[in-house]
Amino acid sequence: MRETSFNTGKFFALIIVAVLGIFMISPFFDTGSGKKISPRLENLKDRVSLHYGLKNVNDASKNIEECQGDYYTCREGVKCNNVIYKETADAETGPANLVTSIVLDYRAFDTLGEITVLFISILGVALLMTGFPALPVKNESMIQSAGAKFLVPIIMLVGIYIFLHGHLTPGGGFPGGAVIATGFLLMFMTSGDYNFRSRRFKTVETAAGTIIVALAIAGLIFKDSFFANFLPNGRLGDLFSSFLIVIIYSLIGIKVGSELSVGLRNLYTGEKDD
């Protein structure tokens, strides 16, 4: 490598970062006369997300016209099929968290694709990391390992809460699984003698993935479409509501957590079959 004072790669990286920075700062100096995204979307009635917001996609157009533009409040005499928290029962989609109802009810096939992408990437890590030597923990201190043993159960509990409560509050299977994987990461990074059997994790992960696809095919059998919600939804906002969403989110959380734990451990110690 020859030494140069002017590095071309760094110069282009600086230009890219500067352009991105100007792009980020620019909204503060917006005069309001900018271009609209699309003239079709200026009218709020035409947006599909509004129909999702009302949670009654099947007959949303009729209800919006009856409501006379007043989408969120029900007035006297006007029959609006609005969704009310803790009152509506058996809505079209169960979760009170709107993001969950889109991610796992209307766009559940997309989520299946995300799980497949994660599975393939972890498979690639496991294939590539064979035969690497383990990297032992240097200068392992007692405070570090004891603090990790104190923190890890709390981290696991937060992860389980995030995916079990994903139909009511923000969160879901992917963040919950990532938090659980962070707990395992902290455990095997701080204490050198900690080791888990990755074969059991792989078994759990495979079982969870198989049950997710089986539930999707069950939706195809009992209702009309893949990933159809065939269990009762319950009252909106209750803890025990939208049962299929809770089951699939828990399975996704377990699958993602075990998958990421095994993948991180492979990156840390190399693939070992034990």
Add this chain to the structure above:
Amino acid sequence: MLLLIMFIFLFILIFLSALFAVLAKDLLFCVISLGVMSLATSIVFFILNAPDVAITEASVGAALTTAIYVFGVRRTEREEK
């Protein structure tokens, strides 16, 4: 007004940490500054009423990605040539 000041502070933090990640010679410092950038981005997402994305960004971007980069730095060389 307070929100605007906080936004500008977070944007400057994101910008400076990204710049530091490009310029620093020690790759471990680069990884840590990328983690700081992810954390500031997740706060921005939270202020913009997207708590789902904020949780995912904080757990994946600030924790797991940083750990993966640190493992990569440990297996290769720490100083940039």
